[in-house]
Amino acid sequence: MVQRPRPSLYISVDIEADGPIPGPYSMLSVGAAVAGRQGADGYAPADPEAATFYRELRPISDDFVPEALAVSGLDRERLRAEGAEPAVALREFTAWVREVGRGAQPVMCGYPASFDWTFLYWYLIRFTGESPFGHSGCLDMKTLYATKARIPLRAVAKRTMPRELLSTRRHTHHALDDAIEQAELFSNLMAWKGTPPG
Structure with missing residues (x-):
């Protein structure tokens, strides 16, 4: 008998930092919001304001x-x-x-995920020795959109997306605000059928 995989719980994460890479530079804040859950029956969006996390951190270097x-x-x-x-x-x-x-496997999602994941994963391993997402539980929304829209990844920008996919919330560069905004974008992307071929 084939065992059904555990559902994925998608958590939108945004970080603010004072430089391009962790270690020499610091992650100053982290915000997270539950975006939704995906199981055998499909994806169910969550209220992105219902389950959130926010902390501001002490810098780890002078640079x-x-x-x-x-x-x-x-x-x-x-x-x-x-x-x-x-x-x-x-x-x-x-x-x-x-x-x-x-009851689920947590997956970090971000727009773009690469920058935020780099800091988040480095900090998790450096300061706790482990990651609740494992070493690869990360999904990039830009890649998700590029795949569904059938366009090159480097052509993706929010301004190129259909308006109905975007959150109505403002992007403020406050980590929690932006995590909530991105959670809405993620749920919209998961529901979107994409661009038809041809």
């Missing part, structure tokens, strides 16, 4: 890129004093993922 820091508007000096210790914040994040993902 930063001013242009990168300006994107989020976060204050590094305030975070030095008030930000959560990365080990504490990442343990809390892992516990939250395991709680909301009970």
